[in-house]
Amino acid sequence: MDELKQIKKSSLLILLLQFTGAAIGQRDLYLSVRVGDEATLPCNSVRHDQGECNGTTWLFSVSRSTVMLVKGGQISNHAHSDTLRLTDKCSVVVKKVTEEDVGSYTCRQYNKADQQQGRDSLVLLSVVTMTEHQVNDEVTLRCSVTTRVGCRHTVKWLLQGRDVDKDNKDIKTSASDCSASVTFPTSHYGSTQRSELFTCEVTADGHNVQTFRPQSSDGDDQAATTTTTNTSGHINNQVWWLYLVLALVLVALLITIVAFITWKKMKGTEARESDSDVRCDVEDDTVNYDNIRPPDGV
Template sequence: MDEFKRIQKSSLLILLLQFTGAAIGQRDLYLSVRVGDEATLPCNNVFNDQDQCESTTWLLSYSGSTAVLVRGGQIGEEARAKSDRLRVTEKCSLVIKKVTEEDAGPFTCRQFRSGEQQGSDSLVLLSVVTMTEHQNNDEVTLLCSVTTRVSCRHKVKWLLQGRDVDEDNKDIKTSASDCNASVTFQTSHYGSTQRSELFTCSVTADDGNVQTFSFQSSDGDKQAATTSTTTAAVTSSPTIKNSGLLRLVLVSLGLAALIMIVVAVNIWTRAKEKQTQMDEINVRYDVDDGTVNYENIRPPDGV
């Protein structure tokens, strides 16, 4: 009797664990990825006895249409345009390389056997984070926005050194709304390197999952080059002035040293000539008549 109760309790526990695991596995997943990064979308209802994900299908649905990205573990015809950015892992997760805003949306993983769907869908809501930088005279504004292709309820805000920006901070202005946030400050306060190190964009999904992204402009090469050039001109102007002043001082010191050298050489030359003339003349006094006779003691030519 006791053994029967023990077996009954064990069976009930196993059933409970299986039910809990199924409930957790079918929970919608919110995933935010920055433009240009790689996204890995897990399939939480995958069958473990698949060799090459032959029972797995991935779908992307939005605007009333559905595209088949993966069918039977292989990239589908409707995804050929971006097939070089898609691949399926051993665990049937879908990997998207170099994510763009067009990749945002709800992805569904389904399991099929003998043409029939097995179990419930596994849903991944992919959001794409875009960061841009805009400069207006002496002010810089960083923008962080989230693209979802569905109703967006993400909370977005900028953090300074991992913390909320103080509302009393007169040097930094922030604003935030669903799926968008901005921060504005003077160009002289934070250089381009400091911006990437100090400012992060915090994205909170509808399920409470929080992800943070360090600042990295997504405007492209032209915008990045313009911003970099402008920033360098602003931040390096004191250095340019200091370099000019230092160059002026060095030139003045060099000119003074050159003048001193010329004067010293001139004095030395004259002294040398005078000494040479003295050496070439022998002064002899005649003791008898008190006269002075000068004799040139320079050797005759050719001697």
């Protein structure tokens, strides 16, 4: 009976870990890129037992329309072949992204019998647009995100990697759905300084954080570099490690509880066996020993 209980507990623990891993692996990926940049859409559900992605299909959905981009590892005629590329890991690369490319990209796996295998891998692609306007002696930098699935992004400006100081009266910030702006006197920061000191931080779904630099007016290509932090593909690294640590702690806790319960039961069994070996006779004040084998030859 005790062994059966331990087996049930172990099975429950395995199911819990599998559920945690599945929840982590199936998180949707929110990816933002600048207009004109290249976007790599990973397929987190890809099967590794296929050759040349012949079991991979990519679908693009916007509004109520769905277009097949890739089927059986081949780019479909419905897609613009000159703007798409398929990698050896079955990821789709979109070259020179425009607002027309914004939408949902679904990676789906099939076996040789054309039956779907596993769950879909979803990438939600959005584009970031950054503008600069000067009115009299003030410059306004604006950062906005274009998406097709409703605004699940928060946008804010950073100065030297930190939140813009609210006590600085010379710098004004404002934010709305999927956009933010920062305004300051032209005398404070030159064109090169703006691209080096200010960054636009875009957070999708509360965990995927990307930062973008404003374009320098003197044509500095370095200012247009996009850096991504705290992302993990279908899931981010910090969230993945948090789930892993919690799972390990839970495993250790359950093992400790099972060991403690087993130890308590063993101690109780030993105590009961000890009680059954000795019997006191209250009437004649003698002690009788039960369950003892008589000596040989008796």
